[in-house]
Amino acid sequence: MKNFILIIIILLSLNIFSSSEDGYLDDLEKASLQLDSLSFFYLKSYDEIIKIDEPIVNDENLFTYYSKGYKFGALFYVGASYFEKGNYEKAKKYLNQAKQYEDDKNFLISHYYYYLGNLEESDKNYYQALDYYKKSKKYFYQFDDQNSKISFVLFYIGQIYLYNVNNYDSAIVYFEKILEFDKNMLSKTSQKDPRKDFEYLAYDYSRLGESYYYNKSYEKAKKNLFSAMQIGEKFPQEYSFNAFNYYLIGRVYYDQYNYDSSIVYFKKSLDNYKSLDSKKNVINLYDWLGLTYEQKYDYKQAEENYYQAYINAKEFYGEYDKKTINLKNKYEEVSGYSSGSYSYQDYSSGSGFRIKDEGFFVNLDYMRSVGRNYFGGGIGILEDGGGVYIGYYFSPAKEGETFGKYLPVVMLSGFNSFSLEFSCDLISLFDFSNNVNKSMSKPRCFGFGFSFGLLKFLNVKTQYFWSGGGGYSPKGVSINCGFRFFM
Amino acid sequence: MKIKIIFFPIIFVLFLLSCSGPYNPFSDSAGKEVMPVDPKKIYVYSVFNNGTSTYYNVAKLEYFYNEDQIEIDTGDKLWVLNKYAYDSIGNILWYYDNIYYSINNFGFFSYGTSLFTEYPIKFLDFPLYVGKKWEGHSGNYYFFSSYDTLVASVEGREDVNGYDGCWKVKVKFFEREFYYGYVYEFIRWYKEGIGMVKDSEYIYDVYGTYTPVGVVINLDTIIER
CATH class of the missing domain: 2.40.160.20 (Porin)
Incomplete structure (x- = not known):
């Protein structure tokens, strides 16, 4: 609330007292409109913002008389509202227009770059998105270093490093930062809210664990994934989060050759994905279970899981999809082993390699x-x-x-x-030498x-x-x- | 299932062991060690003649090699074998001092008495194993007499003259171009580290018209020169 009042004061100072232009609307009216926009924005009433501000920013005669700060604010609100409503084209249009009125003294600039980062990320321009997010982070720290949106910005940066740029070291740095920020933020709340723990910390731990996993720091990965799991299990209905977290724990154990533990977590993940009816992930988990049982030389179980993966894939992707055919092949191969028609080795042609591998x-x-x-x-x-x-x-x-x-x-x-x-x-x-002894063939x-x-x-x-x-x-x-x- | 997989190679090895010759990698085999050439030794053989004029009155044979080898134009190094025939009271009846042999990883070859033999007789084809067969031709000339073709085989392993497990090798010579049915057959027994311990040479015709003639020699002693 304190922040909210501060924002209003800053906004008023920017748009009322710094404005010198004469205009169609007087300063007080402009200020009240922008205050409305700010309120609506915080209330997530994006339609209201669009309804009020969009006609103004599109009326050249009217808009000319507005102050720079007001113009930036109005365009930002309209653009951000369109973004929140999922209309990225219009969001881009208004946010790009706002660029010419950009002012690093305007507190909205941190939010502005946050949305620009989001737009670039949705366009898969990850390096540009990283640039915008980092600017957003800088301005957030400049204007309000306690703003909860910092957590989101850091989180998005971490995710790009983790999923899109594959820079796991940087991802770890950012997720560690987020975790620290979120723990600090949550510690300041007077009442402990497990839901907030889940919404912030569980995801932080999970992504941090995932980053450590890809960085092959398995013990740190497990530690963080288990922390995420402990929070997540308080919300068993959060199937998606729990499923993915269990899956990651399964993967860590798999890479550590601890197949028994791996199976336990893959099964938990599978159950959660089944509850979500997420066919794609169910297929993936059956596939992983098949592979893990195969590593254990338990061909019967491997066969069963590959079969489940195959029939689900047949239903989901179609019989002739590459994934379905691949799973069918795996099932048939293992089926042969379990029925004893082949001698089996996972790594053929010697050791250490599947013959199909390079x-x-x-x-x-x-x-x-x-x-x-x-x-x-x-x-x-x-x-x-x-x-x-x-x-x-x-x-x-x-x-x-x-x-x-x-x-x-x-x-x-x-x-x-x-x-x-x-x-x-x-x-x-x-051997091209002359054969001296003709009874001795080469x-x-x-x-x-x-x-x-x-x-x-x-x-x-x-x-x-x-x-x-x-x-x-x-x-x-x-x-x-x-x-x-x-x- | 795992047990079956593990046992498969064992069964396969057992299968190989039951095979002979080249199909059994664990089968007995021998190489150059069956025909060691040591110029410091004289091999003394007792002789049993069965109707041949060459060995008439021959009671013993002495085989020994010259110390120096002869390098021929083609680069091969040949051993020179001396073969002396004695009667029962020690008189030399006849001798050769120019029988040329070579031995290498491929076999034991006889060049006869000519240094220009292009197609030496392959008496042994290494490695030896029971059941091994080989053959040879003499090119545009004869190996000896009118014999121009040979087929050979390792017949088995036998205890001979006090030496156990000797390699029994049969080499038969035929006339390829003018086939009268005569066969010159060598059966020789070799022992690793010793050499030839017995030799049986017979001539017979495949139609059985003539009585076979031949000679059998047995290794009696090996003495230092």
């Missing part, structure tokens, strides 16, 4: 080929179901004189947990193998080597254990 890998191998032991490895890339790697193997000959060498370039193609590999020995391929060494993932980082491969020549070039069948790692 990535690098290193592979250390021990091969037992007829006549020799081979030691070696390979390094290569996987991309979109296929890949290529180059390996080097040597065999310490039993006679101790020579080492068998095998330098394969391997092409592989994978599906599910299996991959097929074709290799060709570069040493023998590029070895042209090729290999064909298939591998499947036994465990996450262990893959077992069988290979058949064929060599057109002889000697110790790999020839015959070998089995191969490979360890591969994320790069």
